Amino acid sequence: MSWVSERGLVAAISNAGGFGVLASGSMPPEMLVAEIEATKALTDRPFGVNLITMHPQLDTLIDVCGVAQIEHVVLAGGLPTSAAIKRVKAFGAKAICFAPALVLAKKLVRAGADALVIEGAEAGGHIGPVSTSVLAQEILPEMGSQVPVFVAGGIGRGEAMLSYLEMGAAGVQLGTRFVCAHECIAHPRFKRAFIRASARDAVVSVQIDPEFPVIPVRALSNAGTERFMDVQREVIEKFHRGEMDQKTAQLEIEHFWAGALRRAVIDGDVENGSLMAGQSVGMVRSEQSVQSIIDDIIAQALDALDARKAPAVVMSEGVQGVV
Numbered sequence: 001m002s003w004v005s006e007r008g009l010v011a012a013i014s015n016a017g018g019f020g021v022l023a024s025g026s027m028p029p030e031m032l033v034a035e036i037e038a039t040k041a042l043t044d045r046p047f048g049v050n051l052i053t054m055h056p057q058l059d060t061l062i063d064v065c066g067v068a069q070i071e072h073v074v075l076a077g078g079l080p081t082s083a084a085i086k087r088v089k090a091f092g093a094k095a096i097c098f099a100p101a102l103v104l105a106k107k108l109v110r111a112g113a114d115a116l117v118i119e120g121a122e123a124g125g126h127i128g129p130v131s132t133s134v135l136a137q138e139i140l141p142e143m144g145s146q147v148p149v150f151v152a153g154g155i156g157r158g159e160a161m162l163s164y165l166e167m168g169a170a171g172v173q174l175g176t177r178f179v180c181a182h183e184c185i186a187h188p189r190f191k192r193a194f195i196r197a198s199a200r201d202a203v204v205s206v207q208i209d210p211e212f213p214v215i216p217v218r219a220l221s222n223a224g225t226e227r228f229m230d231v232q233r234e235v236i237e238k239f240h241r242g243e244m245d246q247k248t249a250q251l252e253i254e255h256f257w258a259g260a261l262r263r264a265v266i267d268g269d270v271e272n273g274s275l276m277a278g279q280s281v282g283m284v285r286s287e288q289s290v291q292s293i294i295d296d297i298i299a300q301a302l303d304a305l306d307a308r309k310a311p312a313v314v315m316s317e318g319v320q321g322v323v
């Protein structure tokens with residue numbers, strides 16, 4: 001989670017028994033060096049680094065992870081090349097890749113991916129079109145025995161985590177649930193927006209013309225998301241009136257959100273910034289420490305396991321019975 005998943009939150013998650021992942025976003029290499037060092041100063045536990053595949057200095061960022069002896073590198077934001085995967089593995093780290101479909105999961109494993117993240121459309125931030133539950137059913141039975149698969153998107157409670165583990169997942173990845181951690185750097189206004197929001201407020205960015213594609217992003221609706229519709233309409237009209245070529249129009253649409261996540265997370269501009277959030281935002285009800293968030297999730301999973309040991313009520317053809 002760019003801007004959110006920085007040293008403080010990552011170290012707190014690893015210290016609390018989770019596995020924190022630093023989001024490098026658009027950081028230049030020297031900033032990543034500093035962020036990794038700062039995180040190491042806060043935790044002795046392992047943590048990973050998330051790199052965006054379209055970063056122009058991806059190779060250098062991978063090398064930074066190598067020098068810093070990072071053992072888990074997540075290649076996100078598009079399909080990584082096999083060269084990028086090999087570069088990660090060359091220094092002994094595990095390469096973890098996002099697989100948005102079964103066919104791509106197989107391709108990534110053939111290319112050397114050591115583990116996969118399957119992230120459904122319920123998640124916050126940039127998303128694919130398929131829901132977590134469907135991705136899990138398509139990918140876990142085939143891939144779960146080959147490589148560790150982590151399920152992400154829409155997970156807010158331990159019962160859901162347990163169900164994916166029972167389906168063959170190696171673990172789960174949560175983003176939205178940690179935004180309101182005390183240790184999270186996000187601006188108080190950003191956190192307040194999360195605490196107030198319900199699942200239906202976390203909506204996907206709308207594209208109004210297929211000729212001008214918009215990358216789907218799930219975020220809380222605000223004045224910025226409304227204005228984005230107007231900007232698309234205005235720019236597309238200019239293109240149709242011949243006042244702007246298609247490339248310039250597309251760039252203008254893409255630039256609308258440039259820097260918008262930072263504006264919301266760091267500056268607290270919750271009206272015009274991007275409030276990236278998953279549908280699990282409805283389960284974020286208060287600020288909590290990372291430790292208590294993780295403890296809650298584990299307790300919910302354990303309670304669900306205990307409940308499974310109790311006699312099950314079976315409903316079949318209108319007959320209820322206890323077995």
Ligand SMILES: Cc1cc2nc3c(=O)[nH]c(=O)nc-3n(C[C@H](O)[C@H](O)[C@H](O)COP(=O)(O)O)c2cc1C
Pocket residue numbers: 001002004023025050076077119122123124125126152153154155173174175176177275276277278279280
């Ligand atoms: C504010 C925000 C920023 C995010 N930024 C990134 C990112 O930079 N790289 C990435 O791989 N995923 C990013 N994600 C997705 C998370 O890594 C994670 O997969 C997702 O939040 C899981 O779904 P959930 O939000 O339902 O918990 C972001 C999510 C949020 C909420």
